[in-house]
Amino acid sequence: MSLSPRVAAPTLAGLQAPVRQELDAVYGAIARIVSSDVPRIGDVNSHLLRLKGKLFRPTLVLLSAQAANSRTEQDVTLAAIVELIHVATLVPRRLGGSFAVAPRAADRQTPCSATRSRSSWVTTSTRAPSSSWPA
Numbered sequence: 098m099s100l101s102p103r104v105a106a107p108t109l110a111g112l113q114a115p116v117r118q119e120l121d122a123v124y125g126a127i128a129r130i131v132s133s134d135v136p137r138i139g140d141v142n143s144h145l146l147r148l149k150g151k152l153f154r155p156t157l158v159l160l161s162a163q164a165a166n167s168r169t170e171q172d173v174t175l176a177a178i179v180e181l182i183h184v185a186t187l188v189p190r191r192l193g194g195s196f197a198v199a200p201r202a203a204d205r206q207t208p209c210s211a212t213r214s215r216s217s218w219v220t221t222s223t224r225a226p227s228s229s230w231p232a
Contacts, residue, residue: 109156116160119176120176123180131146131181148184158176
C-alpha cells in the first residue's frame with residue numbers, strides 16, 4: 098500500500114499573494130468609510146485602524162471576485178465593509194463580553210440585567226413583562 102505524498106498547507110501570505118495589491122488598499126477604504134469630524138469617533142476609529150488584522154475575510158471576497166472573473170472597482174470597498182462587519186462583532190468580546198441592558202421606559206424602576214449565552218442574549222427582569230412587551 099503506497100501513501101500519497103503530503104502536500105504542505107497553504108500559508109496566508111500565499112493565499113493573499115494574488116490579491117496583495119487590493120488588500121493593501123483595504124485599510125485605506127476602511128479609513129475612508131469610517132472617517133468622521135466628531136473628535137471622539139475619530140479617536141475610536143484611529144484606534145481600530147491601528148489594530149491590523151490578518152484580513153482573511155477581505156481576502157476571501159477578493160479571491161472570490163477573481164475566481165468568478167468579475168473584478169470591479171467596488172471589490173476593495175466590499176472587502177473593507179466585510180472587514181468592518183467582522184470587527185464590529187469583535188467589539189463586544191473585547192469590552193468584556195457582557196453588557197448591562199438598559200431597561201425599557203415602561204420598566205425603568207425594575208432591575209434588569211443581561212447575560213450572554215452561547216447563542217443569544219438573555220435579558221432578565223425581576224418583574225413580569227408588561228402587556229406592551231412583545232411576546
